[in-house]
Amino acid sequence: MTRTNSITLPHSLQIEYILTHSLDPLTMTDTIDSTRNSKDNNSMKVLKTPNPLDQQCTKANIEIDQTRNKLKQFSNNNNEDPQSTANSYIPSACSSTSKKSMIPSSPLKPKGSNSHFQFATTAYGVRLLNKDISNTKIDLEVENLMIVTKLNDVSLYFLTREVVEWILVNYPSITVYVDKKLKDDEKFAATEIYKDSKCRAARIKYWDPEFVDDHDVFFDLVVTLGGDGTVLFVSSIFKRHVPPIMSFSLGSLGFLTNFKFEQFKYDMRNILSRKIKTNLRMRLECNLYRRHEPQYDPEKGKKVCIMELVSTHHVLNEVTIDRGPCPFISMLELFSDDSLMTVAQADGLIVATPTGSTAYSLSAGGPLIYPTVNAIEVTPICPHTLSFRPIILPESMTLKVKVSLKSRGTAWASFDGKDRVELQKGDFIKISASPYSFPTVECSSTEFIDSISRQLNWNQREQQKSFTHMLSQKNQEKYATESKENEKRKEEANQDEQVEEVEENKKSDVKFVL
Template sequence: MAEPTTKHAGADDIVDDMKSLSLGTSSHIYKNIMLVVKLGDASLVYLTRELIQWMLTNFPKITIYLQDVFDGSKELDAKELIADCKTRHERLQYWSVGSIKEVHENIDLVITLGGDGTVLFVAGLFQMKAPPIMSFALGSLGFLTTFNFENFKKDLKTVLNGENRLNVRMRLFCKHFTRKPNSVDEETGETVYTYEVAREYHVLNEATIDRGPCPYLSDIEIYGDGTLFTEAQGDGVIIATPTGSTAYSLSAGGSLVHPRVNAIAITPICPNTLSFRPIILPEDMVLQIKVPVTARGTAWVCLDGKVNFELAKGDYVIMAASPFPIQTVESSAAQYIHSIRRTLNWNRRMPQKSFSDILSPKNKVKYDDCQRAKLPIDVVDKIED
């Protein structure tokens, strides 16, 4: 029997803050630029150097914030770079994960050199209000990385001059509650439990709730706006944003959702029923994912592939649309269509052809003559001309 639950007290405020996400344009002039480079590839250091040199030379009013791992890098050679640009060394600053809280208010734009994982890393850094992200495709995936580095001078000139198109991407706000014994009821002798907030996180792609190392089927209760939706038994469920619909959710059989369609997608992972199908819910619904106290095992939660924690028996997570979306700079209005065609080869197949292609030359001539005889005279004349 499912335990009675109540709607999270802060859910209404979250929903009220998340009313309208849309594609828009920005005329903002960016002055403080943060660079986030995928680490582990030496060639990216030299691409980063080329990018910094061009920006410092052509945009004298901007300041660049670079990862602190490049401070003192021989490959980057910041001193020579500053000298070649004939500029002040104060225009090249460094940031670290620990200093994000101090510098994030100054950042106007984030430029990433890497793949989709680099963009997710940036989204994790900016858990509250986040600056727009311009991403160059230098990784293995390309749903979020929309610009080619070969054209960086042209594209950056457009963006840094304030002529850019922004796609506002919905995030999910996840709040983890743990069940704690508080006291003992004097009349019944039963333990009275209370719930404490263990952690909060804003997710760009998805939250995955699965059985983790537990050998049993996961047993998860899903509530929508305080009402029991279903009890999911299987390997787990994925709660995805429209942006995350092209990630793990897609691999598990979930639907593609355009990033400008504000919604929450629930996709089961290997359910132990034939009727548990993926479902898309409205953005203003508040979800509660709970492990019942009667479950045989615990569950594990993974947020954007970065944050992992155990969901013990009786624990739950609240998920709702975040009031802090992520803005990405788009290369074109048709960027999403190009991405799914290029990256997924969406709905591509070999076109049907006439069997005339495999005829011998002699029979091909006969076939062509036969086809011409079926056409009106004026059409045949045009073909012969």
């Protein structure tokens, strides 16, 4: 089955490409992964479309991910003309007068296949596209809607039932998937929901983590009922592609849950009937490697250390490497792109995303980072030095945190606070920006500032007051009169200065003419 998908962007940067996949979502994912790993991925082209495209992308998490990967490549063809190369990567930029100045019109060809001109042109197109993606609104054609409920709170079972009933009544084309653990629960009472209509029974289905792992591109929208922990749980079960996430605040914290449940009907009508804007939150891909005893390699004639890939995690907040129950201080070697940055002697290290900057990293003294910024934050936990401060690194950098062979004890790692595992000496975690982002439906353009102001009282203090409230009534009247007179004097002085400037300009013009 072949499907042509397109994304229409504000600056008319239009990209058309083909997604070839079978009906099985697993086969589609394997096709995408094999395309990334193929030898010809440097020759992937962004095609110029002759006419504007009207179709909006309906699977934003797939199309945007594929588009970003394609724009990372630039042509290796030595015979390409520079202007045509520019057109192939920023097709509409050449038609704009303001953007023409950014593209040289020199007929000279680049010396090499990856010339500076091609590189600069590609970088220019990528920057424009990044701006456009952040402002792009998409149409959701929702057929399969997934609801994730915080199971620890029994009161949320009734709220889940209320949401399911409302969707089934008002949107006959939508199939609702709820947690399989609610299927036989008396509080959820699924049989009572569809007892009045047999067609509703076919539209209530159930999911479990195994089903989600096998059908990650199956769902069109995920609705969470809980707190930030519920959102982190969604990130853990969607290991690859993630559908848009709409989170209702029903927990203790609300950095990721910006929709109020009291108005869920109004908000869901807007989401299901209008174009929406999503925030692409960066995730980290963490690969855990185990060190085995060195074995003799006959080809190299010496013993070689063997590292085994044990597990892979995609985290939305942070990966934490700490000393755990070990009484000794941790000795962790931090590498960037296989180069040693530093050796941390501390209780541990936190490698966080911008989304995780409001979590454990903040408690350890890390800075706040806007969630849509693509960066990696490294924050030490109680370092035994005064100079080890948190550092923000680019997303293109690959980090490696290794338990030093000289360390007195072991270390422990956790991924978004879960899957805690012990690291022996020589074990390491390889950390890089995940190609699979986490799209959250935007409630308002100021939701991040509102959340840190609401949860952290960010920059809130009592305003300074004047001393006039300490004066008597008689002196307050005198003070008010003097203030008005001073304002009049300032206005008159400003007018006089403007008149003098005009006269000086006239004199200078006369001198210039003479």
